[in-house]
Amino acid sequence: MKIAGYQGSVNLGAGGGATVKVSSDLNAYGSGGKGLAAIAGAANKWAVAVEAQQEDEDKQSILNAMDIFNKSRYNIMYNDESGLMNTKLEGTAGAGASYTEQINKARQDVLSNTKLHSQKNQLALDHLMYQSAQQGFQTVDQYEQKQKEAVTDLRYDNNIQNSCEFVQKNWNNPQALQDEIIRTQLLTSAIYGKRGAEFIESKSRANIGQVVASAVGASITNEDYGTMRNIMDKYGSYLTANQRAAFEKVAYDKESSAFERNTAKDLYAKYGDNEEAVRKELEGMKGFSGSESGNDFENLLTSFGIQESGGNYNAKNGRTGASGKYQILPSNWPSWSQEAGLPAGAEMTPENQEKVARFKLKQYYDKYGAAGAAVAWYSGETNAQRWVSGKTTDVWGNTWDTPQHGNEPSIKEYAESVTNRAGSVRSTRSMSQDEQDRIIKQYRTIKADHDRIETYKKNKLFEGIKSELFSMFNNGTSYSDAMAWATNQAGSDPDKYVTYRNAVTAIYGPQGRSGSSGGGNGKLDDDAIGVLEDMLQEGKFSSIDQFLAYAANKGASSAQRGKLEKIYNDWYSGTGEFAFDMEGLVQQVAGKNADALYKKKIQNYGRQWVRAYRVKNHGMNPGETELLEALRNCVTTKVYGSYVTEKHSFWFDSTEDIKASDADLIARGIASVNKTGDDWYDVKWLDGTSGKINGAYLAKLLKGDY
Structure with missing residues (x-):
């Protein structure tokens, strides 16, 4: 039978989606089964299209589900507060079990909340989560094991540290060191027994080396070099070559220093302040x-x-x-x-x-x-x-x-x-020159320490009797009676005798003339006071009573002696104008190897400059930077003018510049120089006086010719 009016009933479409045209005329689909075959083919294509669409949806769902699952896994492992990977040492115990429990719950939550179209995709999602979970478990498990090892290492290290501290306290007890070495060997074997003999041997040697090094170090610290070398001889194989060499060098240096220090002590005890005798004996040692x-x-x-x-x-x-x-x-x-x-x-x-x-x-x-x-x-x-x-x-x-x-x-x-x-x-x-110089330096230090102690004793004695002497002076006790009292108080002690008599002179003045110089004007000028201060800084006086008695004998008034007492106390305590390390500052300016006279000149300028600054600023000290700048400037040569050295004619004379630095002026007792005429200069002296002098005289004065 001829099929009339047939049209294609299935339109696949450009996008692959199948559509079926429906007709009320069954004969339109053909006869003899052809129409049914066409319907089946169309339905199949439709089913394939539906399945493809569902597969796409499942894939997207799986991606979303894995994203949620992996975020959960990350939080379980790395969350700031509760993340298993953020725990330390003992805190990691059970981390693997905790991870398994938490990750399984997260997995079930994701499965129950994810709807997929096929059993195959359900299984695929479960397998993906399993693989991800396993990766996380391996990471957590490895971390837990490492932390367990860290706990073991920490406990082991603490035991070794205890052994080191024990032998440090018992460095001179050979049995104590031997016991700790055996203990270290047993401890290493007990803790790391599963790691094999080679590991245990290496670990034991390294840590026995620590224990031995602690004992050697303590022996050196306690200057017991015999014990130190006995330990080195017996257990030195546990130390590295560098350790042995370092210990030997430190011991040698310390022994050498001790030898030099003890030699200096013996020489001071033998010769006292006689440095020349000390040097002579050193030459033959x-x-x-x-x-x-x-x-x-x-x-x-x-x-x-x-x-x-x-x-x-x-x-x-x-x-x-x-x-x-x-x-x-x-x-x-x-x-x-x-x-x-x-x-x-x-x-x-x-x-x-x-x-x-x-x-x-x-x-x-x-x-x-x-x-x-x-x-x-x-x-x-x-x-x-x-x-x-x-x-x-x-x-x-x-x-x-x-x-x-x-x-x-x-x-x-x-x-x-x-x-x-x-x-x-x-x-x-024979002893080298460097060794002799080091021993002399030690000798001088010992001498200085001794001198400081003696000065302190004398100063304390002066302070103790000063008030009593003032009371005697104010009550009219005569100078001779005060001297008799001082002699009686000193007894047979010659040092006390000198201190007591100096104290009387410091309070009463020379021969009892308190407030009088015995020479006319009744007091010292500022220049003389400055000289006394310089002598004080140069170490010319061993105690305050000697300083004040010297000042009294030179004419210091009672008021000036009171001022000088304060100056001495400032010097002794390193305060006031003596607060600066003048020698150190001068060395910064002049250099370490500069001529001693050159450095002395700068130092004198510095002292004078500080005194003038304190007068100008009501007793306040300058800053150290300001003082250092003044010292640097004081050595700069300035031209103050010129003077005629030889007259040749009406039109021509030979001249020479008058040049000096501020330090040069101070060294010559000059405060300032100003040119006032062709060959005349106004000079202000440090003692406060001033006057005019000609250029030739000034030039010779600055050169030291006068």
């Missing part, structure tokens, strides 16, 4: 050599064994009771053996004799050198100290070559015998 190296000590140890007993471990001295190869006294063995690390009551076996002798002799050797160690072993450590410091006698007042106990070798003979046999004589080099 031997320098500090530090610790010997190589086989010197081993040779020395062997020499001791031969010297004392011929190498016989069973030898015994009938007179002293000393026993063994090294002839150790019974009174020394108990303490020496324990110092060497042996248990209490250890017997004098050959092995123990070697340990104890080696330990003790090494201590002496490190402190005093080969010869000094021999002196210590033979006659005691105090004699060794005297030997190395250059004393000429032993503790009993005998010279070093005096025979011992009648017919036994002298200390000098014994030391020479031991060291000559060993071939290891220490400290034989």
Whole structure:
């Protein structure tokens, strides 16, 4: 049958969307089943289109769902307040379990709130969230493990720190150090046992090194260099090469400084203020050599064994009771053996004799050198100290070559015998000039400290008697009676005698003429007061009573002595016009190596400038920057004019400039210079007077020709 009027019933459309045209005439679709086939094809295309659209919707939903899930995962891990990755140390315990619980809840929430069209996409979303969750879990789990390790490391480090502090407090106890080393080994094995033998060995050595370094450092701090080197000898393998070298250098520097300091003390005690005698003795002294190296000590140890007993471990001295190869006294063995690390009551076996002798002799050797160690072993450590410091006698007042106990070798003979046999004589080099200079500097410091103490004592004594003397003066007690009282108060103490009599002169004036100079005008001029201040700063007076008595003898009035007392107190306390480190400021201006007279000139200017500033500013001090600027300016040469050196003709004369710096003017007692005529200058002097002088005279004055 012919199908008439057929039109395509399915329009696929440009976008792939299928539409079906509906007709009321069934025959329009053809006969013989063709129409139904056409309908089925159209429906299939429609279903495909619907499925594609649903797939697109699911994909977008999955993307949104994963965005929500990943944000939840981030908050679980990194939230500022509760994020698991923000916890530390013990706080991370259980982080993995907490993460699993929270992430599973987040996963279920997302699944329940996400509607998908197919089971396949449902499973795909679940799988994606699972993978994301697993990544987060691995990160949290690794972090938790690292924090657990950090907790373990922290506890371990705290134990090591405790061990270090313990050996620092017990640096001179060999057993304490040995115990802490064993403890460190056991602790490392117990805490890190699962990491393998190689790790444990490396970790143990590194941290035992810390403990040993702490003990060595404490020994150096406490100036126990014998113990320091004993520790280095026994446990030095735990230290790095750099550590060993650094410790040796620090010890050497400190020993050298101690040697120089002690030498300076001994020389001051011997010669007092006589620096010339100190320098003379230093010229013949031997320098500090530090610790010997190589086989010197081993040779020395062997020499001791031969010297004392011929190498016989069973030898015994009938007179002293000393026993063994090294002839150790019974009174020394108990303490020496324990110092060497042996248990209490250890017997004098050959092995123990070697340990104890080696330990003790090494201590002496490190402190005093080969010869000094021999002196210590033979006659005691105090004699060794005297030997190395250059004393000429032993503790009993005998010279070093005096025979011992009648017919036994002298200390000098014994030391020479031991060291000559060993071939290891220490400290034989002459002292260098630098070493001598450092010792002189130490000597001067000690002297200055002593002088300060003496000055303080004298000043306190003056303060204690000043009020009583003023009371005597005001009550009419005569000068002679006051002097008699002072003499009686001082008794047999010569220092007090001088202080008391100076105090009377300071209050009463010379010969009792208080307020009078004995020379006419009854007071000192300002220039003289300035000279007294300069003398004070130069250290010419050892105490306030000496200063005031000197001023009184020079004519200072009672009022001026009161002013000078305040000046002295300012100088002593470093206040007022003496508040500045004038020497340091001058060195900044002139340089370290400048001529001493040049620096002195600047310093004098600085003092005068500060005094003038304080007068102008009602007792206020200038700022240090302002003073430094004035010192820099004071050395600038200025031209004040010229003078005729030779007349040649009416039209021509030879002239020369009059040049000077402000410091030059002050050095010549001049406050200012102003030209007033062709060859005349108005000069104002520091004492307040003024006058006119001609150019030639001024030029010669400034050059120092007058």
